[in-house]
Amino acid sequence: MSLNCGIVGLPNVGKSTLFNALSETAKAQAANYPFCTIEPNIGVVAVPDPRLDALSALYHPKKTTPASLEFVDIAGLVKGASKGEGRGNKFLDNIRQTDALCHVVRCFHDSNVVHVDGSVDPVRDIQTIDTELCLKDLESVEKRRDRTQKQTKAAGKAGEEAKAELEILIRVEAALNQGSPVRALALTAEERAVLRELFLLTAKPVLFVANISEAQIGVEDDPLLAQVRTLAALEHAPVVTICAEFESQIVALPTAERADFLAGAGLQEPGLHRLVRAGYTLLGLITFFTAGEDECRAWTLKQGGHAPQAAGVIHTDFERGFIKAEICRIEDLLKYRSDAALREKGLLRIEGKEYVMHDGDVAHFRFNV
Numbered sequence: 001m002s003l004n005c006g007i008v009g010l011p012n013v014g015k016s017t018l019f020n021a022l023s024e025t026a027k028a029q030a031a032n033y034p035f036c037t038i039e040p041n042i043g044v045v046a047v048p049d050p051r052l053d054a055l056s057a058l059y060h061p062k063k064t065t066p067a068s069l070e071f072v073d074i075a076g077l078v079k080g081a082s083k084g085e086g087r088g089n090k091f092l093d094n095i096r097q098t099d100a101l102c103h104v105v106r107c108f109h110d111s112n113v114v115h116v117d118g119s120v121d122p123v124r125d126i127q128t129i130d131t132e133l134c135l136k137d138l139e140s141v142e143k144r145r146d147r148t149q150k151q152t153k154a155a156g157k158a159g160e161e162a163k164a165e166l167e168i169l170i171r172v173e174a175a176l177n178q179g180s181p182v183r184a185l186a187l188t189a190e191e192r193a194v195l196r197e198l199f200l201l202t203a204k205p206v207l208f209v210a211n212i213s214e215a216q217i218g219v220e221d222d223p224l225l226a227q228v229r230t231l232a233a234l235e236h237a238p239v240v241t242i243c244a245e246f247e248s249q250i251v252a253l254p255t256a257e258r259a260d261f262l263a264g265a266g267l268q269e270p271g272l273h274r275l276v277r278a279g280y281t282l283l284g285l286i287t288f289f290t291a292g293e294d295e296c297r298a299w300t301l302k303q304g305g306h307a308p309q310a311a312g313v314i315h316t317d318f319e320r321g322f323i324k325a326e327i328c329r330i331e332d333l334l335k336y337r338s339d340a341a342l343r344e345k346g347l348l349r350i351e352g353k354e355y356v357m358h359d360g361d362v363a364h365f366r367f368n369v
Contacts, residue, residue, distance in 0.1 A: 004070035006095030009104035013075030108213035108228035242271035321369035
């Protein structure tokens with residue numbers, strides 16, 4: 001399952017520095033001038049999960065594979081990006097098909113890093129990006145509305161469906177004209193399905209990354225950070241506080257030295273771990289596991305997914321020929337350490353097609369094709 005987050009923000013807010021820290025092997029250009037990133041940078045990032053580490057320690061497999069998320073970094077956006085300023089139209093097209101947005105906001109002062117608007121103001125900066133995303137969506141909705149308007153003249157079912165779609169488009173257009181993102185609208189699942197093929201930017205869930213300086217690490221009452229949290233709360237959006245520069249220093253160190261470096265800053269884990277987990281949660285994902293001597297692996301599934309869908313994540317043949325699944329909880333497996341012990345305790349269950357997978361399930365699928 002390939003799921004990804006598009007990284008957006010103004011120029012010089014630390015997007016590419018953050019991306020480089022996230023994806024150590026896919027280095028993006030980071031420089032102190034706008035639009036140093038031209039083509040989108042794409043990096044696949046492992047989802048940190050100590051449960052997988054424990055599972056691997058139990059089985060000593062030949063291979064251990066974590067779940068992952070993909071991050072897409074585009075150039076910084078400026079006022080007028082929706083109309084092509086700073087090549088913004090092209091940049092925005094690069095994130096149309098991402099599943100969520102990661103909005104990086106500058107919350108640090110540094111006279112050596114220029115700000116396109118001359119000063120640091122998180123509220124203004126967020127509103128600039130939101131406006132450009134709304135304008136870009138408005139362009140898409142207006143084009144679709146014009147086409148749908150003509151289709152309402154068709155006879156029968158086609159005309160009725162076009163009229164229903166037009167009503168939705170008019171509502172969305174009005175909201176966008178007021179600067180309100182599509183995700184904030186009270187739309188039914190059916191109405192959202194109508195809009196899905198438009199790949200609207202403001203329909204995507206969003207999380208905010210407040211990029212701070214090293215001096216701000218651990219300062220909870222920082223006024224710039226408070227501004228981001230206040231705006232994010234209005235959208236019920238998560239906020240992850242990160243010092244991208246500090247994170248880039250962490251990943252530059254040998255793995256064995258990172259824990260001491262974090263401890264010296266009073267941290268238990270890199271901020272990037274919190275960011276990746278926040279993205280995972282934002283997308284409504286759960287992790288299930290498969291385990292054995294060949295491989296221990298974490299797999300990604302949408303919340304509410306059934307056992308056959310989970311099997312299909314591994315291989316489409318598994319879903320097509322699904323018979324049943326043996327399921328146990330990872331905490332039980334780690335405690336009792338074998339399938340035999342789990343069976344004796346009644347903790348290894350046989351589940352059918354209607355079983356809804358839960359985060360932390362360990363599964364073995366039986367299938368026939």
